Amino acid sequence: MIVEGPVLKFGDKIDTDIIIPAKYLKYTDPNYLAEHAMEPLDPEFHKKASRGVILVAGKVFGMGSSREQAAIALKAAGVKAVLAESFARIFYRNAINNALPVIVVPGVSREVKEGDSVKVNVETGEVMINGNRTLKGKGITGMALEIIKVGGLVNYLNSAR
Amino acid sequence: MPTLTEKILSRASGRKVEPADVVEIRADLVAFHDLTGYHVIEVMEKVGRTQVWNRDGIVVAFDHLAPPPDVRSAEIQSKIRSFIRESKLPNFHDVNFGILHEILIEKYVNPGYVVLAADSHTTTSGALGAFAQGMGASDIAAAAITGKTWMVVPTPFKVELRGTPAKFVTGKDVALKLLGDFKADYFNGMSIEVYVEKPHDFPTDYRATVSNMGIEMNADALMFVPDSETKRYVKQMRGYEPQLVTPDQDANYQESYTIELDKMEPLVAAPHSVDNVRTAREVQGTPVDQVFIGSCTNGRISDFEIAAKILKGRKVKTRCIAIPASYDQFMKAMNSGLIHTLAEAGCVITYGTCGPCLGGHFGIAGPGETILSTSSRNFKGRMGSPDAKVYLAGPAVAAATALKGEITDPRDVE
Numbered sequence: 001m002i003v004e005g006p007v008l009k010f011g012d013k014i015d016t017d018i019i020i021p022a023k024y025l026k027y028t029d030p031n032y033l034a035e036h037a038m039e040p041l042d043p044e045f046h047k048k049a050s051r052g053v054i055l056v057a058g059k060v061f062g063m064g065s066s067r068e069q070a071a072i073a074l075k076a077a078g079v080k081a082v083l084a085e086s087f088a089r090i091f092y093r094n095a096i097n098n099a100l101p102v103i104v105v106p107g108v109s110r111e112v113k114e115g116d117s118v119k120v121n122v123e124t125g126e127v128m129i130n131g132n133r134t135l136k137g138k139g140i141t142g143m144a145l146e147i148i149k150v151g152g153l154v155n156y157l158n159s160a161r
Numbered sequence: 162m163p164t165l166t167e168k169i170l171s172r173a174s175g176r177k178v179e180p181a182d183v184v185e186i187r188a189d190l191v192a193f194h195d196l197t198g199y200h201v202i203e204v205m206e207k208v209g210r211t212q213v214w215n216r217d218g219i220v221v222a223f224d225h226l227a228p229p230p231d232v233r234s235a236e237i238q239s240k241i242r243s244f245i246r247e248s249k250l251p252n253f254h255d256v257n258f259g260i261l262h263e264i265l266i267e268k269y270v271n272p273g274y275v276v277l278a279a280d281s282h283t284t285t286s287g288a289l290g291a292f293a294q295g296m297g298a299s300d301i302a303a304a305a306i307t308g309k310t311w312m313v314v315p316t317p318f319k320v321e322l323r324g325t326p327a328k329f330v331t332g333k334d335v336a337l338k339l340l341g342d343f344k345a346d347y348f349n350g351m352s353i354e355v356y357v358e359k360p361h362d363f364p365t366d367y368r369a370t371v372s373n374m375g376i377e378m379n380a381d382a383l384m385f386v387p388d389s390e391t392k393r394y395v396k397q398m399r400g401y402e403p404q405l406v407t408p409d410q411d412a413n414y415q416e417s418y419t420i421e422l423d424k425m426e427p428l429v430a431a432p433h434s435v436d437n438v439r440t441a442r443e444v445q446g447t448p449v450d451q452v453f454i455g456s457c458t459n460g461r462i463s464d465f466e467i468a469a470k471i472l473k474g475r476k477v478k479t480r481c482i483a484i485p486a487s488y489d490q491f492m493k494a495m496n497s498g499l500i501h502t503l504a505e506a507g508c509v510i511t512y513g514t515c516g517p518c519l520g521g522h523f524g525i526a527g528p529g530e531t532i533l534s535t536s537s538r539n540f541k542g543r544m545g546s547p548d549a550k551v552y553l554a555g556p557a558v559a560a561a562t563a564l565k566g567e568i569t570d571p572r573d574v575e
Contacts, residue, residue, distance in 0.1 A: 013345055017540040022519040026226075040542040059346040060379050064540060065519075066281040068200060068297035086349055088379055090281060094297035143311075146562060150552045153299045156457055157208045 001149065003080040003101060004119040005052045007112055010041075012058035016091065019062065019070040021068045028069065030076035038071040049078035054118050058109040061102075062091025069092040071095040081120050083108045083127060083137065097153035103127075105137030122148070162409035164317040165384055166352040169292040169406065180316040189274040190218055191304045196225035198280035199237045202244050204302035206237035210319045214308035216541070220269055220278075221245060222254035222261040224457075227514045229256075237465045250511075259487025259513040262286065262457040265293075266369060267398050267489055270385035273406030277304045282457050282537065284380070287372035288365055289395065290387035290406060295376060315352040315381035319324045319417035322355060325362045326422040329571045331467070332363075332370030333459060333535065333555030336429040338420060339371075340378060341438025348380040354408065355383070359422040360390035363422070370555075373458045374537055377435040399491075421461060427570055429533075430553040433541040441558045441570040451480040452532040453544075453564040454508075454556055456518040459535035460486030464556040469499040469558035471571060472506035478566030479533075482524045483508040484516050508563075520545040533562045 017040070024036045038045035055061075055074070061084040062070060071094040074082070081101040085108060095102040101122045112118060112129055119128040123145060125137035140148060148157045163171065170178045173186040191213075191523045198221060205211045213219050219243065226234035238256075261278065262285035270276055272290035276283060279301040286293035295309070304310045322335065339353075343479045354376060357363045368385045374381025383392070387405040395403045427441040427504055454460075454468050465485060483503050485491035491512035494500050504510055509524075516523035518536040526532050526545030532552070534544065539551035554562070557571035564574055 009271055015540045017519075017537075017538065017543045021420075021542050022196075022521060025196055026237060026298055028203060040547040060349055061416060063345060064281060064538065065299050066197065066279055066283075066295040068197075068299060071297070088349070090297060093300055096296060097299040137550060153303065154204060154207045157210075157303065 001122040002051050002119060003054070006078050007056050007114055007116045007118055008048060008053045009112070009114040010055065010057040013063055014057050014061050015064040016067050016070045016106060020073040020145045025067055025069055028072065030072050033069050033073035034076035037077040046077045052078050052080055054120065055079050055082040056108055056112045057082065057128055058077060059085045064091045068094045068098065071098040071100050075100040081122070083120065085109055089129060096147055099148045099152040101140060101148055103140065104109040104139040105135050107135055111135055162411045162413060164412040164414065165290065165354050165386055165406070165408040166292065166315060166317045166382065167277060168408065169273050172273070172312055178314045180314050182314045183311060184314060185311050186216065186275055187309055188277045188304055190220055190265070190269055190276045192265060192278035193299060193301055194225055194280055195227065195238050195241060196222040197298055198241045200298035200319065201279050201302045201305065202241065204299050205306060211248065213305045216248070216250055217252065218308065219250050219305060220252045220265060221250065222258055222264050223256045224260040224513065225515045225519065225521060228258040240459040241356060257513065258514060260460065261374065262455045263460065263486035263490065267423065267487060270425065271403045272391055277310060278488060280378045282373050284311065284375035284383050285369050285373040287375060287384040287455055288333040288569055289380055289391055290384050292382050294382055296373050302547050315350055316413055316480060318348065318351045318353050318355055319414040320355045321358065321417065321419045321462035322363055323358045323361060323419060323421050324423040328425050328426050330422060330425045331555045331557070332367030334425055334428045335383040336371045336374035337422060337430055337438045338425065340430065340436040341428065343378065343530035345434065345436040346379055348378040351380055352382040352384065353378070353380045357385065357386045357388060360388040364390055364459040364463065365394040369461065370458055377537055385549060398493040425557050427471030428557060429568065430539055432539055432550040432552065435539060435553065439572060440531065440569065441554065444552070444568050445570055447568040448531060449533045449567055451482065451524060451526070451532045451536040452559050453482045453517050453524060453532065453536060454559050455486065455516060456480065456536035457486055459556055460484055461489050464535065465494045465499045465503065467556040468560035471557060471574060473502050475506055475564055477507040477563040479563045480524070481508040482517060483510045484514060485512045487513055498553050517544055526551065533559055533568060535559050563570065
């Protein structure tokens with residue numbers, strides 16, 4: 001499974017109150033949530049992401065609350081994958097459950113800059129940067145990969161019956 | 162020899178586990194609140210399975226939207242009430258009971274339990290030695306249906322609390338010390354097991370604050386090793402003595418850390434990060450518009466005892482909001498005169514709601530305002546406007562700050 005696109009870059013400790021503020025949590029509609037993704041940092045984020053982008057971030061991306069809307073909002077806004085030095089556990093699971101590939105890539109926040117074009121092999125974790133350099137991340141395999149492939153945990157549970 | 166983490170997860174998975182194992186485990190309790198509960202139910206409906214695995218194993222409490230601040234919140238609560246009625250779930254707590262995590266430790270959790278809930282602060286139940294962790298709506302829906310989940314066994318980390326807390330030092334200061342010393346990403350993939358040298362000098366109220374903020378440390382769980390204080394608390398709240406599940410004497414930890422409680426002083430986390438930790442003295446004099454004493458982090462009787470002691474016979478200079486975390490804590494505070502003291506000092510008081518902690522209602526932060534809060538998060542925009550600043554601290558710093566209108570070390574207002 002390959003995803004590719006231009007990079008939007010963020011720093012360390014991007015928390016879920018940044019990714020989708022609590023005032024939007026009374027709804028689960030992906031399109032509504034997408035419009036407010038990353039709003040406290042960049043109200044224009046959803047416009048920039050709509051062409052299909054790869055997010056690159058630092059440590060513990062998605063720390064904080066358990067709100068599943070954080071993963072839903074990013075995916076619906078146009079984020080095809082998130083590459084980070086590390087992820088907060090709850091966000092990581094929520095992303096898989098909503099078919100948003102999340103890949104731990106050591107060194108990614110140093111080696112990749114905003115606007116770079118990256119190509120990511122979700123299974124092997126290999127990241128090609130601007131067609132000429134690679135970084136090795138932790139690929140997604142097993143049940144998590146199956147969940148992503150069928151479009152999330154709801155589809156996975158439905159297809160397993 | 163097994164740590165508490167390994168003991169609990171071995172029992173719950175039916176096999177001997179080690180750190181980094183990926184295991185399927187059975188839950189003892191699965192819980193959700195209003196703001197995540199409707200989403201959990203939505204997922205259950207989407208997969209066409211609305212039967213829960215065990216009615217007694219589900220706990221539901223309304224807290225984030227309690228009482229409803231708008232029409233949509235009321236609608237969300239109605240939807241959940243219908244589900245509770247149709248599913249005949251006995252452990253339901255409507256708007257007049259309290260915050261989910263407080264209710265879990267008051268009424269349901271026993272040492273050694275596995276607790277899964279659709280809220281990150283589920284780690285709070287670690288105060289009683291339970292392996293408790295938050296998850297998203299889909300994972301909790303799956304757990305409610307099957308009674309099971311999968312997880313990666315975390316690496317246990319030992320923390321020892323030695324001595325007796327210095328004046329005005331409580332659970333919040335210990336949580337902030339761990340965050341300041343290790344930073345917010347260090348414990349990712351670990352479970353923290355806390356040993357208390359003098360159990361009754363660091364009571365369950367304090368422990369609940371530290372466990373609560375385990376998620377701010379990005380720990381998978383933060384558990385206090387059950388001891389005589391755990392027994393005392395459960396007996397006092399529920400009338401029975403719980404069985405204690407404890408690590409083996411020679412349990413093996415790769416890393417450990419010791420905190421000398423008598424050498425500590427009151428701490429705060431400055432904007433906009435939980436690990437931006439300073440002493441109260443370092444930031445004293447910072448003008449504050451509003452103080453909030455409450456939340457699942459610091460909304461317990463000991464918090465209001467400390468605040469009332471500082472505010473007795475005096476008037477606050479900030480807006481001050483005080484919210485005991487549950488009906489039980491509120492009634493105890495009322496019967497012992499603490500509510501009277503806080504109201505006389507000028508605090509606005511209710512109970513059993515998350516209120517302003519997540520910028521929901523009952524005191525949202527405006528642009529340019531500075532808040533000092535006993536809650537758990539000071540992320541940009543967390544308590545309202547992204548242009549507000551939030552400082553986190555324990556109840557003593559909060560009360561002293563309300564009294565002076567600026568951040569104040571409580572040792573200066575005695």
